[in-house]
Amino acid sequence: MTKTMKKNAKTAAIVAVLALIVVARYYAVQKSERPLPKLSLRGGEAMPTSEFLNAEKSVEYYETEIRRKPKVVKNYVDLANVFLQEARVTGNHHEYIPQAQEMLDEALRLEPENFEAVLAKASIMLTLHQFTGAKRLAQIAVTKNSYSAFAHGVLVDAHAELGEYDEAIKVSDKMLSLRPDLRSYARVSYLRELHGDNAGAIAAMRMAVDAGVPGHENRAWVLYHLGLLYLQAGKLDTAAFIFNGTLEERPNYAYALSGLAQVNAAKRNYEEVIRLLKQAHEITPEHVFLEELAGAYRFSGDVRRADSTAQEVLKTFGQHEQGGWNVNREFARFCANHDLNLPAALKRAKIEYEARPNNIEAQETYAWLLYKNGKAAEAVAIIGKAMRLNTKRATLSYHAGMIYSAANQPDKAVAFLKRALAENLYLYPLEAANAQQTLAAKNYALK
16 A cells, blocks of 8 residues: 555544544534423413513523533433422423423433432422332432431421321421421421311411511412411411412412312302312412312302313323322322212222321221222221321311211211311311211211
């Protein structure tokens, strides 16, 4: 081979290598500049709020950073958290949770044990009702950073959802010692309510409200729950005052509208109930507002609209399941309330009970579906477990009373039905009527 030929061959080789580098860089850039998710305009807003515009700017910033530095894990996690907060604010879970998951999957691919990514993934699993997985990841997060109050909060929620209430209290105490703020006080309130200390629950939730920033979504959320606690205590005017005040701080807050609907339901103002719930669902398309709307139609005697709305609710459950949600308990409870698909609902309630046999809500739902399917005798032991914390909820006491009644245990039936009425069962008109009718029959039988 001549010198000229060797020189040409060497030049060709260099050119080929350079071409490969250019191609590799091209595809790397294409990968790093793949379309990243954006925010959609919020429903119910004629003009974008400053909160939404700030969220939009955050998305733009993190997308730019991801393109500039595609291996920096923090950018993916922070972007995921923006999407999670937007899902919480808007109710557009089907849009934003998959986007958040995509960001977190990339973060965990780059750094499988990254604390922030693991913790955010645990939060998503809680949202999807994948409680065992959430607990596992939250425990990993707490081990990695034992001073993170947020990590302890996620672990509190996981323990509570699995019915591990003693553990939930211990972790809640630790969280409170680390950071006594809105999130920690709200969890204290919930655990007190579960244990029948409703006055203590109100006190803790008031502290959560005081720790919040007016107008922020998390303060509106705890205000809503404070209103519910007063509603359950039968203090309708106080509850309405809180819900209206929340709307002054955060206009068009869907949960406050739902709270006002519940106040009006207690007063039998069904037209207003229906108007408020429709408005809430238009603003934030959460299935819970559709569930309440179906109930409102049922209470008002509009069976046709109640049935059609119930079918819409069942469709939303199917959509949730396609998105990876576990909605077994919600499906079963809703079907029981409307006497729909009772055998299928019982199967789902049993699956949920077996997955978390110590959770009182899973126990209550399974016991109630057994009752609805004519198996009250089997339900007795399970509803007894659900009552073990002395939780003071009118519907829980009502379910217990009706189960004991069907199981031919009149003493317990009378006791729990009277307790349900004392716990303001009148907030639920159909249940209150059933309780009074059953009580009359049992009183007669006892004479």
